[in-house]
Amino acid sequence: EVQLVESGGGLVKPGGSLRLSCAASGFNFNDAWMTWVRQAPGKGLEWVGRIKSESGRRKSEADGATIEYAASVKGRFTISRDDSKNTLYLQMNSLKTEDTAVYYCSTAPITIYGVVIKKGFDYWGQGTLVTVSS
Amino acid sequence: EVVLTQSPGTLSLSPGERATLSCRASQSVRSRYLAWFQQKPGQAPRLLIYAASNRAADISDRFSGSGSGTDFTLTISRLEPEDFAVYYCQQYGSYPFTFGPGTKVEIK
Numbered sequence: 001e002v003q004l005v006e007s008g009g010g011l012v013k014p015g016g017s018l019r020l021s022c023a024a025s026g027f028n029f030n031d032a033w034m035t036w037v038r039q040a041p042g043k044g045l046e047w048v049g050r051i052k053s054e055s056g057r058r059k060s061e062a063d064g065a066t067i068e069y070a071a072s073v074k075g076r077f078t079i080s081r082d083d084s085k086n087t088l089y090l091q092m093n094s095l096k097t098e099d100t101a102v103y104y105c106s107t108a109p110i111t112i113y114g115v116v117i118k119k120g121f122d123y124w125g126q127g128t129l130v131t132v133s134s
Numbered sequence: 135e136v137v138l139t140q141s142p143g144t145l146s147l148s149p150g151e152r153a154t155l156s157c158r159a160s161q162s163v164r165s166r167y168l169a170w171f172q173q174k175p176g177q178a179p180r181l182l183i184y185a186a187s188n189r190a191a192d193i194s195d196r197f198s199g200s201g202s203g204t205d206f207t208l209t210i211s212r213l214e215p216e217d218f219a220v221y222y223c224q225q226y227g228s229y230p231f232t233f234g235p236g237t238k239v240e241i242k
Contacts, residue, residue, distance in 0.1 A: 035231075037179075045171070045179060045222055047231040068229045071135075104178055109167070109226050120226065121169060122190055124178035 002026035002123045004105050009128030016095050022088040022105030022125055029086040035108035036090050038101035050108045051079045063111040095132045102127040136161055136225050138234035146242040153210040155237045157223035162203045164227030170199055170208045171222045
């Protein structure tokens, strides 16, 4: 059974930092491209970013950079992964009140030369709440 | 960036009725890489449709997707009580991936 379990959320002051984790099991994490999506309280979904697998990183640049970010978080958030631990991370720095949201991890579509060979967003974690407030 | 607009914002219908949800893109969605999600309060989104018209695993055939270019539609043929939720479209044909603002399907 596929499982994604986020952790690390909590209350942080504006300007502070937080690192979220997403522990994956039940599928081949090493080959998976992964993504973060967030949802502010009472609002819609917002894509945060995507990271390729190590093998995907070595393939075509036509499929985007190794890590892609939404403009709203670029330069402040960093997505990384530890394949030895089957874990995805989201390092969040210089946090703003508007970063308050539930953060979800999910699988991302895998593309080769622009063609989606494996759909994404079919597995999601339960989310972890990040509250940025003074 | 591809901006997605969904209409209507809220759809008030009775169980057994047909629901038609619209998603319009500011520019053509590459290769029809458009998905639909259902979300209920306190839950993570659930993938319903991918590549505009393909049902995800274990999704009822009451759900169908269509469209191409800039205009896409999600149809729920006969609403069941469990279908009342918020529905989001999303494009994954170009970066940044983007979501629409959602359509709430509520019980009339």
